[in-house]
Amino acid sequence: MSEMALRNAALDIVSRVGENGGYSHLLIHQTIEKRGLSDRDTSLLTEIVYGTIQRKDTLDYYITPFVKNKKKLKPWVLWLLYMSCYQMVYLERVPDHAIIHEAVEIAKKRGHKGIVSMVNGVLRNLQRKGVPSLDQIDDPIERVAIETSHPKWMVKRWSDMYGLEETAKMCRQNLERPTMSVRVNTTRFSRDQVMETLKEDGFDCEESILSPQGIIIFSGNILHHSIFKEGGVTVQDESSMLVAEMMNLEEGMHVLDSCSAPGGKSTHIAEKMNNTGQVASFDLHKKKVKLVAEKANQLGLTNISTAQADARHLPELIGAESFDRVLLDAPCSGLGVVRGKPDIKYSKTEDDIDSLSAIQKELLESVSALMKKHGTLVYSTCTVDRQENEEVIQSFLSRHPDFEVDKAFFNELPEECKDLPGISEWGLQLFPQDFDTDGFFLTRLKRKQ
Numbered sequence: 001m002s003e004m005a006l007r008n009a010a011l012d013i014v015s016r017v018g019e020n021g022g023y024s025h026l027l028i029h030q031t032i033e034k035r036g037l038s039d040r041d042t043s044l045l046t047e048i049v050y051g052t053i054q055r056k057d058t059l060d061y062y063i064t065p066f067v068k069n070k071k072k073l074k075p076w077v078l079w080l081l082y083m084s085c086y087q088m089v090y091l092e093r094v095p096d097h098a099i100i101h102e103a104v105e106i107a108k109k110r111g112h113k114g115i116v117s118m119v120n121g122v123l124r125n126l127q128r129k130g131v132p133s134l135d136q137i138d139d140p141i142e143r144v145a146i147e148t149s150h151p152k153w154m155v156k157r158w159s160d161m162y163g164l165e166e167t168a169k170m171c172r173q174n175l176e177r178p179t180m181s182v183r184v185n186t187t188r189f190s191r192d193q194v195m196e197t198l199k200e201d202g203f204d205c206e207e208s209i210l211s212p213q214g215i216i217i218f219s220g221n222i223l224h225h226s227i228f229k230e231g232g233v234t235v236q237d238e239s240s241m242l243v244a245e246m247m248n249l250e251e252g253m254h255v256l257d258s259c260s261a262p263g264g265k266s267t268h269i270a271e272k273m274n275n276t277g278q279v280a281s282f283d284l285h286k287k288k289v290k291l292v293a294e295k296a297n298q299l300g301l302t303n304i305s306t307a308q309a310d311a312r313h314l315p316e317l318i319g320a321e322s323f324d325r326v327l328l329d330a331p332c333s334g335l336g337v338v339r340g341k342p343d344i345k346y347s348k349t350e351d352d353i354d355s356l357s358a359i360q361k362e363l364l365e366s367v368s369a370l371m372k373k374h375g376t377l378v379y380s381t382c383t384v385d386r387q388e389n390e391e392v393i394q395s396f397l398s399r400h401p402d403f404e405v406d407k408a409f410f411n412e413l414p415e416e417c418k419d420l421p422g423i424s425e426w427g428l429q430l431f432p433q434d435f436d437t438d439g440f441f442l443t444r445l446k447r448k449q
Ligand SMILES: C[S@@+](CC[C@H](N)C(=O)[O-])C[C@H]1O[C@@H](n2cnc3c(N)ncnc32)[C@H](O)[C@@H]1O
Pocket: 240, 258, 259, 260, 261, 262, 263, 264, 265, 266, 282, 283, 284, 285, 288, 309, 310, 311, 312, 329, 330, 331, 332, 382
């Protein structure tokens, strides 16, 4: 694909995400498939699209002094300026004059003469004068918000919850691309076997400290490797692996995964039980339930049963106290995964958090009834927000004095997690900066004996 066609495709994606809130990772994937992009083009397209979306508010701050009547610009023109500014400031491989030339050519194809000369003028000024300094922003919350391109309400909210220093670290970490990690299917291979194979095949990888099944991959394309295609490993963030690790699973157990799609944790649980016992995996959406069954099949796991259900009604379908282990990996705002899905940080609102936390409370209320007397329940989310995490647990415990946070949970955490800033009496909040993982919350409940 020519440089110009590639940047045009990137502009299509960023403006669609900007205008309609489309998911950038899905649009990138569609473009790669449709156009059959080479590895090099895929990597450049991904870099430009993610980088531009990830840093949108910073880029806006950078170009604003050079643009007159910004509000009147067509969205695609503004996105072209953001995209070009991103490449000029953050990418070293293409010289500025080439970036400006490509932008002008794209403007010629899409717009009239006035737009072409405005794009040319803005980018040349930017090249000559440089970007404005962030030090001019007095309010520290606003400075972090603009420097790291997060909505100001979000930075303020996190700062009230975790302090400005931790928040700034998190926002900066959110700008990094996520590191790839995989989980070894231990019903087939040991982690040592997989490590050895990958190293022999030129991968740069190391063992995870959060899960004995986890491998972090720094370089090498695992998706093209036979071990992935044959179900020897599953792509999963290390923070998510911690969930099944903390469930104290034993062979032959009955486990409920109440919100299971697409099946990352159900299959991990099934592997940890060595394909014995039973994992009952439910999800609200029929289509998504299918993904769980497919994943189980791909990994050769036969101890997972799947069905569509609203977990809030499960006690009406299944007898109370039926499961040794219950997992509620709740639907959440996803603010822990903005490294990989940057659009989330612009689309979520505080109203979303209010309604999600209400659903989380309802879900916890109903699935807790399904736990056997001596069983345990793990609650997790891939978000960083007290209202969806600690406060959901706190509110549940205040209504259920017969339940408590299982103290053993804290002792069983990997050594490296025990002194993290996110540890509280309600569980563990992992921040992305702790181990370069997603932001993630988990805790374990049991009945008081
Ligand atoms: C965080 S995701 C689960 C991810 C999954 N545990 C995994 O590891 O692959 C939350 C899931 O909850 C499902 N969900 C949302 N509301 C639900 C409900 N009321 N009952 C059951 N599932 C629900 C969503 O469809 C979504 O698939």
